[in-house]
Amino acid sequence: MEPRAAVRIVVALGVLVLAGCTAGSVGVRGEPGAAGVRDPYFPRLGNGGYDVQHYDLALDYDPATGRLDGTAEITARATQDLSAFHLDLHGLTVESATVDGRRAAANRAGDELTVRPRQDIEDGSRFRTVIRYSGFPRPVTDSDDAHEGWLRSPSGALAVGEPSGSMAWFPGSHHPSDKATYDIAVTVPKGVQAVSNGERAGERTVGGRTTHSWHSAEPMASYLAILAVGDLRVTTSRTPSGLPVVTAVDPKAAKASADLLGELPDYVDWCARHFGPYPFASAGAIVVPSERIGYALETQTRPVFPLDQFDGTTLVHELAHQWFGNSVSPESWRDIWLNESFATYAEWMWREDFEDVPVEDSFEAAYEDDENWAFPPAEPPGPDDLFASPVYGRGAMVLHQVREAVGDDAFFRIVRGWAAEHRHGNASTDDFTAYAEERSGKDLSEVWDVWLYGDGRPETP
Known part of the structure; x- marks a missing residue:
């Protein structure tokens, strides 16, 4: 992330059967899964007792009324004997729930939906649950007053x-530690576009309504899911190495964004040369008018940009996130600096290559910026500070200090190796510090003590 309708949804979650094993077994006495994974900043996000493996979302949206209808099938694996489990859901009206094709009880308490199947689910079993719900999705206002969630527009959302x-x-289970693959099918009036993550899996028009289907084969944290509905110009090209690039642009932003969008394949290849093979099956971008959203965001395979932030450095920042943040996702929100420091450092590297601004100059500018010293990047004081300057600028300074300590060859082995070692997984700050020392063969405790965790502005070396 750059520093910062009438529709009805039907969600289907049911139970799969493993060879020789059913999701619920007679005699199993389960316990309810936890409501939240106890993240240090968002303790109620995500859920305990199961691991989501796949989301299959079939949504029906009418831009004229703002109502959402759909069916979502969520396939999960129990990590304990379960008598009940939770789902995160903001607003909307739940109509029904089934587990393993059988009716299940569903109760709401704020953003927590508790599902209680008729039969307890055995530890290790795969299961699917079906939830029917409908209503008018609405935005979520963060503690820092930023708006996310469902942002309705005159032509869509x-x-x-x-x-x-x-x-x-x-x-x-909306915590980055619970990644899954996705199929997202969105039905809208004929002529309206619906663009999501991954690769287009089909397009079919029946009775004046078109269903746009998208498939993401690689695991994705739910916060990286994107859906753009409306009057969009959708095009497909390829990078010099053959990777598909899908872009979607609001006509109001098309002319001003055309040149840079044309260069996007080259930007992807530049990142791959520095960070290793691109981790997904497609790349792309979504560009919308500036009033639609107040920040750029690294949504997986298809980052979204307001027009006033669609520039070279921001594009590099969000593309770098495809490696750092999307493929290698944070274990908890405390580890967000690992996303933003690498993306910010990518900006510095890009400026050196294309704007003749040495990385050292970018480091010095960040060092002189008082806002970068409000707190250590690995320890934001609270959720309001997750996207504050130290997470970006001081985080990038940490990486530069590692580079200075180990040398260029070892540093880029660390960068590329880190992306490869944790590809499509999750990692923590402790994982990174241990990896950097192991890969370089150097004791970097001074870098961590002073630059990553230290209070105040240190003396420059």
């Missing part, structure tokens, strides 16, 4: 989710 807005349009 834009759904974005960092850190918690994805629960405004589909139920699930």
Whole structure:
């Protein structure tokens, strides 16, 4: 992330059967899964007792009324014997729930939906749950007053989710530690476009309504899911290495964004040269008028940009997130600096290559910026500060200090190796510090003590 309708949804979650094993077994005495994973900043996000493996969302949206209808099938694996489990869902009216094709009780308390199946689910079993719900999705206002979730527009909507807005349009386990693959099918009036993550899996028009289907084969944290509905110009090209690039642009932003969008494939290849193979099956971008959203966001495979922030450095920042944040996702929101420091450092590297601004000059400018010293990047004081300057600028300074300590060759081995080692997974700050020392063979405790965790502005080396 750059520093910062009438529709009805039907969600289907049911139970799969593993060879020789059913999701619920007679005699199993389960316990309710936890409501939240006890994240240090968002303790009620995500849920305990199961691991989501796939979301299959079929949504029906009418831009004229703002109502959302749909069916979502969420396939999960129990990590304990479960008598009940939770889903995160903001607003909307739940109509029914089933587990393993059988009716289940569903109760709401704020943003928590508790599902109680007729039969307890056995630890290790796969299961699917079906939730029917409907209503008018609405935005989520973060503690820093930023708006996310479901952002309605005159011609459609834009759904974005960092850190918690994805629960405004589909139920699930909305914490980055619970990644899953996705199929998202969106039905809208003929002539209206619906663009999501991954690769287009089909397009079918029946009775004046078109269903646009998208498939994401690689795991994704729910906050990185994107849905753009409306009058959009959708085009597909390829990078020099053959990677598909899908872009969607609001006509009001098309002319001003055309040149940079044309260069997007080259930007992706530049990132791949520095960070290693691109981690997903497609790339792209979504560009909308500036009044639609107040920030750019690294939504997986298809980052979204307001027109007034669609520039070279912001594009590099959000593309770098495809490696750092999207493929390698934070274990908890405390680890957000790992996303933003790498993306900010990518900006510095890009400026050196294309604007003749040495990385050292970018480091010095960040060092002189008083806002970068409000707190250590690995320890934001609270959720209001997740996207504050130290997470970006001082975080990038940490990486530069590692580079200075180990040398260029070892540093870029660390960068590329880190992206490869944790590809499509999650990692913490402790994982990174240990990896950097192991890969470089150096004791970097002084860098961590002073630059990552230290109070105040240190003396420059």
